Amino acid sequence: MSMPSSLARVALCASVALAALPAPARVLTLSRQDDATAIVRDAASGDVAGGTLAHPPDRLLVSLGALAADDANDLAYVAIAPDPSGAAPDAPVTVMAIAYGAATVPVGTFVAPDGFAFSALAFDAPRSRLVGVFADPAGVLPAQAFVVATHGGTSLDPALTSPIDAGCCRFAAGIAAWRAASPDLLMVGRRDGDGEDQLLRFDFAGGTALPAAYPIAGDRVVTLAVDGGDGSVYAVLRSVLDFTYLARVTWSTPGSPVTLSAIGSAPSTCCFIGGGPGTIDGATAERAMFVLGKAADAPAAMQLYAIDLASGAPAVVNPGMDGFGLWTDGEAVVDDVIFADGFD
Known part of the structure; x- marks a missing residue:
């Protein structure tokens, strides 16, 4: 075998090995472009990722925290509230889909019932469905859990709703997360009679009539x-001592306090966290929770933070990034290649 041939094979092996590594996941956001338009961007670089959401001539009013993504099909779903000074101020809150890849938006419409708004909106990827909770902003009507099938991003079924028992809940705006393996919707709020915030766990497998609740003592999620x-x-929490820190969240018996295990040797004083969902990145190393926030010492522009899951240390990734929330667009993996001649 000649030396050039050997070197070529080594170089090719190296390139294949590199290609087989997981590509870093992108953290994306939907950011405001003007009063009536928002656009999907790479939150770290600020580059346009494709996909525009327009609502002319009215203002584009995104419901706090009501943003979910089907990253496998490059679709984002966002709840849009009617513009009080627009052409249809009494219109229902409507979920609109944004395609930021090759797919088209799904056929069908999804609106909140009259008098209701979205307290949570999430995407259940294994079951290809939107899930969440409708709540009455006036606090008169009982909340409703909902499920909307999306059929792989092709069409939206009518919402299947389930009433939540009276007395539940006053929800913390924009704080929710979906755990697909359970499947649970996690929110923060209070039931009638609660004197402190609760982690509320809605079981979408066994029924959602009333959530399991776990008190959150002291600090605020x-x-x-x-x-x-x-x-x-x-969770990112704001301490009663006025600092921000990252913690792992676990629980046991309903009614017993949630366990918040602070990460890192010292709490972080990094920032005030903005509204909208955070996300965990999809990289295999240096994993982090990404959030949008402002510096605690000199709050000015909104910026993107990465809080390391191992150390709890925060880092500013983009000092000028505003958005309605974040999601992770999954990593791509290239399969290993075995050469036809057996060289490997």
């Missing part, structure tokens, strides 16, 4: 995210 790899739940 400001965002939740689920690690899709192992189902672990993480």
Whole structure:
């Protein structure tokens, strides 16, 4: 075998090995472009990822936290509230789909019942469905859990709703996370009679009439995210001592306090967290929870933070990124290649 041939094979092996590594996942956001338009961007670089959501001539009013993504089909779903000064101020809150890849938006419409808004909106990827909770902003009508089949991003079925028992709940706006393995919808709020915030776990497998509740003592959860790899739940909290930190969230018996295991040797004073969902990145190393927030010492522009899941240390990834929430567009893996001549 000649030396050039050997070197060529070594170089080819190296390139195949590199190609077989998981590509870093993208963290995406839907960011405002003007009063009537928002666009999907790479949250770290700010580059346009494709996909525009327009609502002219009215203002585009995105419901807080009501953003979900089907990353396998490059679709984002967002709940749009009517513009009080627009052409149809009494229109229902409507979920609109944005295609930021090759797929087209699904056929069909999805609106909240009259008098209701979205308290949570999430995408259940294994079952290809939107899930969440409708709530009455006036607090008069009981909340409803819902499921909407999306058929692989091709069409939206009518919503299947299930009333939630009276007395539940006053929800913390924009704080929710979906754990597909359970399957549970996790929210933060209070039932009638609660004197402190609760982690509310809605069981979408066994019924949603009333959530299991776990008291959150002292500190305030400001965002939740689920690690899709192992189902672990993480939260960013604001301490009663006025600092922000990352914690792993676990629970046991309903009614017993949730366990918040702070990550890192010292709490972070990094930031005030903005509204909208955070996300866990899909990389195999240096995993982090991504959130949008402002610096605690000099709050000015919104920026993208990555909080390391191992150390709890925050880092500013993009000092000028605003958005309605975040999601992770999954990693791509290239299969190993075995050469036809057996060289490997």
